Amino acid sequence: MKRLKLYILSAALACSVSVFAQKGPSFIGVSGGISMPTGNWGKSKLIISSTDFVNDPSGFAANGGLFAIDGAWFFSKHFGIGGMFNYATYSTKDLATLSLGYQQSFDVDSVNTTAGSYKVWNILPGLYFNYPLAKKLAVTARALAGITNATTPMVAVSVNDGGIYDGTFIQQPATKTSFAFQLGAGLNYKIIKCLAVDLRADYFYSKPDFTIQNTMRQNKAGRMVPEYNQPLTAVNISLGVSYLFLKK
Amino acid sequence: MKKLFSFSNRSFFGTVSLFLLFLTGCNKQASQPTPRPPGNEFLTTVELVLHNTANPADAPIAIWRQLDPTGAAPPDTSKAVLNLKANSTYAGQMILLDETKSPVDTVSIVIRERQNYHLEFFQPTPISPSNLIISNTSTDIPVADGTVTSATGPYLNLVVTRTDYDTNVPPMQVGLDDNFVTGAASTGWLRVVQRHQPNVKNGTYDPGSADFDVNYRVNIQ
Numbered sequence: 001m002k003r004l005k006l007y008i009l010s011a012a013l014a015c016s017v018s019v020f021a022q023k024g025p026s027f028i029g030v031s032g033g034i035s036m037p038t039g040n041w042g043k044s045k046l047i048i049s050s051t052d053f054v055n056d057p058s059g060f061a062a063n064g065g066l067f068a069i070d071g072a073w074f075f076s077k078h079f080g081i082g083g084m085f086n087y088a089t090y091s092t093k094d095l096a097t098l099s100l101g102y103q104q105s106f107d108v109d110s111v112n113t114t115a116g117s118y119k120v121w122n123i124l125p126g127l128y129f130n131y132p133l134a135k136k137l138a139v140t141a142r143a144l145a146g147i148t149n150a151t152t153p154m155v156a157v158s159v160n161d162g163g164i165y166d167g168t169f170i171q172q173p174a175t176k177t178s179f180a181f182q183l184g185a186g187l188n189y190k191i192i193k194c195l196a197v198d199l200r201a202d203y204f205y206s207k208p209d210f211t212i213q214n215t216m217r218q219n220k221a222g223r224m225v226p227e228y229n230q231p232l233t234a235v236n237i238s239l240g241v242s243y244l245f246l247k248k
Numbered sequence: 249m250k251k252l253f254s255f256s257n258r259s260f261f262g263t264v265s266l267f268l269l270f271l272t273g274c275n276k277q278a279s280q281p282t283p284r285p286p287g288n289e290f291l292t293t294v295e296l297v298l299h300n301t302a303n304p305a306d307a308p309i310a311i312w313r314q315l316d317p318t319g320a321a322p323p324d325t326s327k328a329v330l331n332l333k334a335n336s337t338y339a340g341q342m343i344l345l346d347e348t349k350s351p352v353d354t355v356s357i358v359i360r361e362r363q364n365y366h367l368e369f370f371q372p373t374p375i376s377p378s379n380l381i382i383s384n385t386s387t388d389i390p391v392a393d394g395t396v397t398s399a400t401g402p403y404l405n406l407v408v409t410r411t412d413y414d415t416n417v418p419p420m421q422v423g424l425d426d427n428f429v430t431g432a433a434s435t436g437w438l439r440v441v442q443r444h445q446p447n448v449k450n451g452t453y454d455p456g457s458a459d460f461d462v463n464y465r466v467n468i469q
Contacts, residue, residue, distance in 0.1 A: 106446035166447060166456060216447070217447065220415055
């Protein structure tokens, strides 16, 4: 029985090596590029309210840097399975708009707003596609789904009026893990036998429901975001380099 | 082939190193102050409009006025006098105006909108130390902020309480609407201060800064 198991295992390994050797271009690669938030997440809006809090759906996310490691094993000529880990940061844009909103909401001489960045990392397994257009050039595509872990920025607003410092209130960072998916297409150009460059465009979607702590908000006025339940969507443009596993 | 493989390894792992540098290197915070506005809201006139709750015909008005935006000229206090009946209750309203504008701008409408971070204080003097109440619902002004108490009197027999509330949670008093309750005949002064307390209003006097600080002569007969 033991001998039979060893035989089956050996046969399976032989088959997989054979398949691996005959099928599409399995790879591992790294890439970097720009991630451009879309929808409410990438918007900024002047919020002036002297009478109550305003829960603003605008995310004030600026274009960010994106880096990724991914790889795939092709089980057929055109299709493979693989996965990607990527990490992106998005600074908070239009701080002058945020400051002006608080300044006018509280009718004060000056406001100073300090903000950190959104931080997003993803683990996305899924399906890879490769279709050769020429000897060195191929069109690629991928459909990935997995988890995202996103953290919102800390936003600190210090208020000064009449020569008096009136304290600093803070929107604390919040972290949430949720479902995400990414769809993309690109071009793969083999520069040498085992190295290729990739130019890709992807659409990323997730919708974490952040619960955000706001400290030192004593009086109801101005923008305050206790919950952020907007889609985090972005278009990613990336350039990468892939190591191709050589065929025997 | 060996050389070729070595080159691709260097390129590949060089890119990985850059990626790791990115992961550890990007943690900056941006900061943005607002520019100072060209000028604060201007306010020339503080009116106390009262009416006796038992006698509608008894409706005193006291007006403090400063039309000079530089403050160099003395304020017009000729009408900054409250003549009240003894042992009476008056419902009062504070009206704030900017009389440099045409038509006159009623600033107290804006203060009502911004009630969540404004608070009015009314300090009758002379007052005995034992009657000076400092709390988050009192209209009294602490000694450290200028109230002078008198151990001997005679005292101004006037108590002012706020009757309106803002929309904070929990609600806090505002002071644009008030009750003035008089006792026995007496004379003195009523100091009125509007505190602008952006995001720091807690019912007490100290947070924030003063929008105005004015005095009225009070005669209770």
